[in-house]
Amino acid sequence: MNDKEQLQHLRHSAAHLLAAAVMELYPHTLRTIGPAIDEGFYYDFDFGDVKISESDLAKIEDKMHELVSSWKGFAKQDVTEEEARKAYADNPYKLELIDEIVGKGEPITFYQSGDFSDLCRGGHDNNPSEDLKYFKLMKLAGAYWRGDEKNKMLTRIYGTAFFKKEELDNYLTMLEEAKKRDHRKIGRDLDLFTFSDLVGSGLPLYTQRGALIRRTLNNYIEELQTAEGYQQVWTPQIAKAELFKRSGHYDKYHEDMFHVKSNYSEEEMYLKPMNCPQHTQIYASKMHSYRDLPIRMTDFAMLYRDERPGELNGLGRTRAFSQDDCHIFCREDQVDAEIDKALEMTKKVMQTLGFSYKYRLSTRDPQHPEKYLGDKAIWDKVEKWAEEIMKRNNIEYFDGPGEAAFYAPKMDLIATDSLGREWQLSTIQIDYVQPERFDLVYTDSDGKEKHPIMIHRAIIGSPERMMMILLEHYAGNLPLWLAPVQVALLPITDKQAEYAQKVKEMLESKGIRVELDASSERLQAKIRTHTLQRVPILAIIGEKEENEQAVAVRTREGEDLGKMSQESFISFLVDKIDTKST
């Protein structure tokens, strides 16, 4: 058994302990399931009429510590279906689980430790009274029985457990660190974006600085795409329902689309939730020869999705956002080369942004074939094709059954940030469905009309969401090329005001984003202010610097880079910005 399994067993045992404590304190509770998860464990309870609040967690935790001293191990009990049903006669949740186990023809087992026994398939720590000391109940949450929103909402208690005190402390410290890095806090502190009750939920307002970061990310992607022969297009924010009916999005998502009503016509309009259908209409606007392909369209337009209120979260999930969305219309024989190029571009961007990553091959859900449009044989072919492409490019990937889009399988890039959290960023999709539904064609060399293939491709996904991820990844310390203010000029007294102004203009003429702090604060205070504002480079200007036509350079990390002449300061900055180094 490896370390990971051992930890899972410990946490699963902790879930049993939690249930035992809850049953002691609230005997009428109906207990359901309690698995180990990546970060710890949880147990779902139906507390009936009893109201539990976060303040009760301490009490439950104390009870767990009390009970565990008598837990010397877990005893497995094989029981008959009848015995199991009798034990849980008043618990419909457990009875449902028993039905399922019986249905699958698996043996029914209970595991007992101390006085507490629970229906369980096993996987426990052998000596809880010794091993299970370092746990903590984290939070209370609602969760649907069996994860289905049609079912009753249960009360879930989350906790975590480790073998060593040090590991628990490290985990809690990491959570603290993540909280400090919360992009919503950084966004406020650094004046990047805000929300207004009057504007509405999930509708971020970007300030000058936030808008600049957003634009800088887009410009970077645009630069790479232009070099690869992409053409930038622009399409309206609204379109008729017919467009989305034709694409299939209407059937699937119209409840999540904003309805727009004309005062003068009966047309049913929607704000666009994605760009693909509009791009098909640009393609369809004229005849295409096989020689014209590939046609690569890119569009940074705003998209609107009517997310359910409880799902909104800072910049992570909004109702107004954009995507670095591209659609490549090409022939079958061009798909491999186009995807190779897209993968290459993606790799470059991820390196620049400092993410490690792996890929997920997102395929159909074998249980629900009805969720997907198009010919099954084509799906089989494309899923296999996507897999071959990844293998050919030596890309590490894992399978994601059920993660495909309704019209195509996806090659999704999953990035890992500096706190070890994973984010789905890039995606590449080989789509046969949309070109057929929109009847897009080109004339091939044999004179016959054929459907092109539509490759959907995004690199950073959404610049707004990327801003969130980068802010947390770098704890607000964005690399120089992305920082909204790149250099703060700090004159020591106002005797240097004139010279500082001259330096400012010089830097600005090179396109560098500079802020001059001409306040009457002392140098220490100025350094503190701009360091907290995460300005990457601080340039101190005193009498000595002025005399030498130089600046004294210090980073926000506190590193002293010494005195630089104006010329060497500029080339130092320009070099760092051009290479996008961190």
Add this chain to the structure above:
RNA sequence: GCCGAUGUGGCUCAGUGGUAGAGCAUCUUCUUGGUAAGAAGAAGGUCAUGGGUCCGAUUCCCAUCAUCGGCUCCA
């Protein structure tokens, strides 16, 4: 949408059934100081919004809006 919590000056947070306070930020004045907070003063709030109970509500109750933690969803 569902379960739970929260909403007090720009920010972080105290506090109260008898119409509110601190620190930081802001402004003014003094200070001209060499690598993470110089000093003093001033200004700033219909205590989220709308109802209700009460002689009286920021405080208690209800609704709405918004935010947070989850669940569900994610083209």
